[in-house]
Amino acid sequence: MAKKRYGFITDDMVAQARARIGTEWIPEEPYYNTVASRDAIRHFVDGIGDLNPLFRDPSYAAETRNGRVMAPPTFLYSVYWPAGRAGVLPAVPGFHSGNEWRWFLPIVEGDALTFSVRATDVVERESKKLGRICTTYDEITYRNQAGAVVATAQGWSMAIVGVEPPADEGSLFVDPEEGYTPEELERIYGDYDREAIRGNVTRFWEDVAVGEELTPVVKGPLAQRDIAAWYAGAGFFYMPAHRPNPRTVEKAMPRIYDFGSQRDSWLGHLLTNWAGDDGFICHMRAENHSFNRIGDTTWCRGKVERKFVSDGECLVEIDCWAENQRGTQTIHGKATIALPSREHGTFPLERRLARA
Secondary structure (H helix, E strand, C coil): CCCCEECCCCHHHHHHHHHCCCCEECCCCCCCCCECCHHHHHHHHHHHCCCCHHHCCHHHHCCCCCCCCEECHHHHHHCCCCCCHHHCCCCCCEEEEEEEEEECCCEECCCECEEEEEEEEEEEEEECCCEEEEEEEEEEEEECCCCCEEEEEEEEEEEECEECCCCCCHHHHCCCCCCCCHHHHHHHHHHHHCCCCCCCCCCCHHHCCCCCEEEEEEECCCCHHHHHHHHHHHCCCCCHHHCCCHHHHHCCCCCCECCHHHHHHHHHHHHHHHHCCCCEEEEEEEEECCCCECCCCEEEEEEEEEEEEECCEEEEEEEEEEEECCCCEEEEEEEEEEECECCCCECHHHHHHHHC
16 A cells, blocks of 8 residues: 655746745744844743853843843844745645854844845755655845844755655654663753853863863753743744644654754854853854654764864864764754954954944
């Protein structure tokens, strides 16, 4: 008997998506946040479990170089979620597969933020297990109230025609829910306790060593309330796969799973913890490899790959990733962080605040 299929991809649909390449659109209605208010920032960091006082505490922020509460760079997900949707195919399940961010200015309390979207590419390929796959790409430009470009982001999603789980290939679709022993839970709680927020202890470029590991950030075990908190902080359109729904299982998804943007923001949490108040995240590429499902625990990790100087700034390149309790890598990324330098007398945040 033929497998039940969900959605379809036709040549006409692909042609229509390709016809949108290069077209820019500016929405008539906001996606979610339009102002980086103190409450909006707090709700966002609540949604990713980030306790950094730079994003929460006005009295703490007043003593920093900026003097105001700041938003983490991934706050821009709450302004608009870059995921290749400008070229999206109708009636086909789409999975957020990655983002490449470039940040130029910090986001400070009170910033009014706008965005524009441009479809950039549609790439097709064939999969033995999944059939025809289309990956759609878009690029988003974010601006502040002065019209200055705060960041750009490329996003991409895979459109896949869904099928019911094949009996002989359950490993592709089925990931049995795991319980945790008391010892495993103690390890998780211990890693929460060991999280290190660099904060106002300036991390100088000269003190960083290639091969140095970032203190991990742990998330989970993932619960429905974590996904609800992400909704509250970042906003999103209704998607049944992220909420209790019997069709989630019917469509070959064994359990509710996280958002790709949520997972990418966890990597951002790892990076801002390490960079400290005076560091600046310039670039992050995140490729989503696998879902985090209800019950999964995720460890975000990173390692310094190289140090270099470019355009008068002292930069560090980070290899970063996340893995679950089974050792599966769910996301892999690269990041570039600008750090203060004793030798050069540079502070990247000051340089950017002067341009804001």
